[in-house]
Amino acid sequence: MANLKHCVPWLALSLLAACANEKIVLLPDKDGKVGRVDVITKGGTTELSKAYSVASVGGGAPRQSNQEEIQSRYGAVLDGLPPRPQRIELNFEFGSDRLTPQSKALVPGVLKLLKDFPAPEVVVIGYTDAVGDSAFNDKLSLERAQRIRDLLISAGIPKDVIQVVGRGEREPQVPTRPGVPEPRNRRVVIKLR
């Protein structure tokens, strides 16, 4: 009988351990959309598709929580996420690796963003419009990208974290027929993560 008394706290503890367990919380994306996570166990699959719904693994249907509760419990780990990757676009003058005046004005802000970014990794991708032959455009797009890379290096971004790509007239922002000048396609995209 004394044995049984001993057992009760242990039993309670092990039950607690079994229930306390794994929780999965689905959150809304930054833009307000809600994704989906399928929680798959031996017992079956629970689908999470509502913002702030919580699946307790092995614990039946998901429970609906709310932003306040999730924020108070998980605020620290959410605030600790790395900064979101960024995509910046700069435009160029016709047939040249000179930035347009509008894009030139954006450069100081871009450099500040990169300098403040923790351990930045950068891909600089150059593009052209469809004027000129493709070999010329491949070269021009690479020159545009290199021009931006040099700017980033002179601002103190380490050379070895910058990757440069020239895509010529491929993947136009605005599709055109060959030979059509299109300012929006004369660009460099900076991907920062």
Added chain:
Amino acid sequence: MIRFLQSCALLLSITLLSASALAAEWAGTVKAMNGTVQVERNGQQSPLSVGDKLYPLDKVITARDSHVAITLRDDTLISGSANTQLVINEFAFNPSTQNGGVVISVVKGIAAFVSGLVAKSSPTAMRVTTPTATLGIRGTEFIVDLGN
């Protein structure tokens, strides 16, 4: 003899090629941390700092009052709370096609995720595993809390 030299050169270039391919195949980078954060690689533990690269099969371990923020090459974001252990089980990503495969295990603790380009490319391409469940990630933001 020339044959032999040729095949040696070929072998050497293949070895060099695969070595450089391997060097490029990092999975992610430490973007922020505080406290004590270790990586276990090939059975050895060493401290991590901001800017360090992480590779497939690395286990990241945060101590008490510690935290780590990791960005994978496909833009997946991970935040590891205190007393947390994560393993990058698989990571493959082709930046041109944006296809690949990502498997992360949460072994202990609490982690928040924002899935990236791999999960976007295919609903079966990213998985997160826990001691008792497998999560199929259709997107995008979620928390895994192991309650320990």
